[in-house]
Amino acid sequence: MFGDDVKLISYCPLCGSSYTPLQTQILGEKEDSHLMHIQCGNCSNAIIALVIISSVGVSSVGLVTDLGSEEVDRFRGDCQVTTNDVIDMHHLLQDEEKLFARLA
Numbered sequence: 001m002f003g004d005d006v007k008l009i010s011y012c013p014l015c016g017s018s019y020t021p022l023q024t025q026i027l028g029e030k031e032d033s034h035l036m037h038i039q040c041g042n043c044s045n046a047i048i049a050l051v052i053i054s055s056v057g058v059s060s061v062g063l064v065t066d067l068g069s070e071e072v073d074r075f076r077g078d079c080q081v082t083t084n085d086v087i088d089m090h091h092l093l094q095d096e097e098k099l100f101a102r103l104a
């Protein structure tokens with residue numbers, strides 16, 4: 001969907017299995033930022049990933065989550081992702097960059 005630039009969320013950080021598009025749900029989109037929930041079909045662990053597409057390229061950060069698909073649906077239904085939400089999530093996820101860096 002975003003091309004080859006988004007490698008961070010191509011594989012499960014926990015078991016290394018590759019994701020399929022069907023396992024990805026868009027939680028919110030704001031301008032060039034996309035907040036996604038991805039659940040691994042192999043180990044069933046889920047991550048929340050924030051992908052930011054800017055003039056200098058694509059960056060993405062992810063966080064392992066126990067947020068289930070039902071909760072994701074509720075989140076998606078109730079919330080409009082705002083710029084502040086994206087910024088907050090980005091800060092929240094910064095510590096997880098090392099976890100995903102090995103997948104880059």
Ligand SMILES: [Zn+2]
Pocket residue numbers: 012013014015016017040041042043044045
């Ligand atoms: Zn997995």
